[in-house]
Amino acid sequence: xxxxxxxxxKSSSEMAKDRLKLVLVSDRSSCSPEIMERIKNDILExxxxxxxxxxxxxxxxxxxxxxxxxTSDSKTxxxxxxxxxxxxxxxxxxx
Amino acid sequence: xxxxxxxxxxxxxxxxxxxxxxxxxxxxxxNKKVVLIDTDIGLRNLDVVMGLENRIVYNLVDVVEGSCxxxxxxIRDKRYDTLFLLPAAQTKDKTSVTPDQMKKLAEELxxxxxxxIMDCPAGIEQGFKNAIAGAERxxxxxxxxxxxVRDADRIIGLLEANEIGKTQLVVNRLRPEMVKRGDxxxxxxxxxxxxxDLLGVVPDDENIVVATNNGEPLAGDSSLAGQAYMxxxxxxxxxxxxxxxxxxxxxxxxxxxxxxxK
Numbered sequence: 001x002x003x004x005x006x007x008x009x010k011s012s013s014e015m016a017k018d019r020l021k022l023v024l025v026s027d028r029s030s031c032s033p034e035i036m037e038r039i040k041n042d043i044l045e046x047x048x049x050x051x052x053x054x055x056x057x058x059x060x061x062x063x064x065x066x067x068x069x070x071t072s073d074s075k076t077x078x079x080x081x082x083x084x085x086x087x088x089x090x091x092x093x094x095x
Numbered sequence: 096x097x098x099x100x101x102x103x104x105x106x107x108x109x110x111x112x113x114x115x116x117x118x119x120x121x122x123x124x125x126n127k128k129v130v131l132i133d134t135d136i137g138l139r140n141l142d143v144v145m146g147l148e149n150r151i152v153y154n155l156v157d158v159v160e161g162s163c164x165x166x167x168x169x170i171r172d173k174r175y176d177t178l179f180l181l182p183a184a185q186t187k188d189k190t191s192v193t194p195d196q197m198k199k200l201a202e203e204l205x206x207x208x209x210x211x212i213m214d215c216p217a218g219i220e221q222g223f224k225n226a227i228a229g230a231e232r233x234x235x236x237x238x239x240x241x242x243x244v245r246d247a248d249r250i251i252g253l254l255e256a257n258e259i260g261k262t263q264l265v266v267n268r269l270r271p272e273m274v275k276r277g278d279x280x281x282x283x284x285x286x287x288x289x290x291x292d293l294l295g296v297v298p299d300d301e302n303i304v305v306a307t308n309n310g311e312p313l314a315g316d317s318s319l320a321g322q323a324y325m326x327x328x329x330x331x332x333x334x335x336x337x338x339x340x341x342x343x344x345x346x347x348x349x350x351x352x353x354x355x356x357k
Contacts, residue, residue, distance in 0.1 A: 011277030013284065016241050020288055023241075024248050 025078055029062040036060070039080075047084065054085040097128075097205035100212050100331070101230035101259070105246030107217030109238045110267040113303060113312075114324075115214040116144045118234070121314035121328030123178035127209040130169060130179040132200075134226040135216035136191060139183035146173060146310020147180050156184035159196040165203065174311070179208075189221045194228035201229025210331075219253060227254065232261045234294060234331075238268045239280040248289055263294035265327060270299045295327035296338060 010018075040060050047053050065079040102115045112133075119131045133141035136156065142148040153168035158181065165181070172178035184191065197213075204211045215226035227233070233254050237247040247264070254262050266282040273279035282296045300320035306313040314324035319339070326336045 013239075013274070013277050013280045016280050017284055017288065020241050020244055023245060024288065027245065027248060028252065 025063065029078055043082065043084075050090055051086045052088040052090060054087050057083070057085040059083040097208045097210055098232060099201045099205055099230045100210060100232045100234060101215055101227050102212060102234045102236060103215035103223065103226060103250055103254075104217065104236040104243070105219065105250040106237075106243045109236050109243050110265075110297070111217075111236050112140045112144050112214055113307065114234065114236050114265055114267065114297075115141060115212055116312040117314040117324040118210075118212055118328060118331065119145075119172075119178050119180075120175065120312040121325050122210055122331065123172065123175035124315045124325070125328060125332065126177065127332070128177045128207070129210045129212065130181060130204055130208045131212050131214060132181045132204075133183040133214050134192075134197070134222060135214065136183045136222065137185065137188050138216065139185050141214050142170075142180060142182045143310060144307055145180055145312065147182075148310075151182050154182045154184040156187045156191045159192050159200060165200070189216070189225070192225050194224050197225045197228040199229075219249065223253075227257055227259060230259055232263075233259045234263055234265055235291070236265045236267050237285065237289075239266060239274075239282070239285055244280070244285055244288060251289060251291055263292045264289060265294050266296045268299040269296050294330055295323055297323040297327075 040058070043060065044053060044055070044058075060080070060082045063079055063081045065077065100118075102111050102118065104111050112135075115131055119129045122129045131141060131145070132155065133139050134155070135141075139154075142151060147170050150170045153163040155168070157163045158165050158168045169179040169181050172180065201211055201213075211229075213226045213230060216222035235247050235250055235254070237243045251262055264286065266285050269282060270279055274281045282293060286293050298319045300318055302313055302316075302318040303320050312324075313321040314328065315321055323339055326339065329336045
């Protein structure tokens with residue numbers, strides 16, 4: 001949110017658009033917790049070959065983000081957000 | 096060989112039946128041979144919107160059960176010789192018909208008709224599955240409201256999953272003056288969110304209520320909604336028809352207002 005946004009009230013149609021975009025991201029991903037868990041485990045499995053991952057701090061979820069550049073019209077697309085803290089690099093993988 | 100089109104929406108009360116009736120009327124006016132099938136078994140409505148409720152003898156369930164021939168169940172429209180209605184059963188439930196039976200029926204009817212149009216019930220259960228079973232093309236109806244657009248998105252996803260080739264959107268009950276003052280999403284907003292092709296925009300028009308009262312769909316008359324529906328029919332036939340003047344203007348003003356607000 002920009003600072004200027006605080007001073008102007010959004011029109012109700014803009015509110016509707018924003019709310020819809022958000023709700024549709026989760027509707028569309030229709031990703032069951034089961035699948036999410038499998039995605040998480042698969043990512044971990046691959047990463048573990050190279051680095052030591054802090055499993056407690058792991059955060060993986062579907063969200064939405066703006067497409068950057070290319071065109072002037074801003075569109076939001078679903079994105080996989082992953083925050084994976086790394087404890088240690090595995091030196092053997094470097095070779 | 097004709098085309099099978101399903102008119103659907105997910106949410107109830109957004110104008111599926113009204114749209115179906117007007118597509119039928121408009122296409123018949125354009126000299127096409129059309130049959131409308133009310134697939135909302137248990138809650139039939141298309142017959143009253145068409146003003147044909149007094150002529151029903153047999154219905155869709157009778158046809159698929161083989162109790163009568165398709166020709167016996169089809170009712171010819173009061174005004175247009177090339178328009179027919181196959182009414183839903185009122186006393187049965189949705190499980191009386193299966194998607195396979197509907198597919199077979201659609202195949203049979205499209206040999207004879209230019210357009211076979213299925214009026215889909217609200218929801219995504221068996222009735223929906225029946226209605227889309229034989230369809231090659233879908234018209235999704237929505238209003239510019241969050242609930243209707245959300246359901247339309249779900250429906251579009253399901254249509255894709257069921258490999259319905261072509262899906263187009265009708266934005267119904269748009270109120271230009273509300274769009275102008277920023278209190279209603281514009282057709283462009285809805286299209287932007289749903290990422291689907293726009294088939295047409297129908298303004299909120301009192302004449303629709305009057306037409307339904309009379310049981311005479313208004314496609315093709317001088318009212319704004321009547322013109323909008325006629326344009327939709329032409330686009331269905333593959334013509335490239337510009338969107339109604341008023342809507343163009345409105346779209347421009349909405350866009351302009353959007354620029355100034357930023």
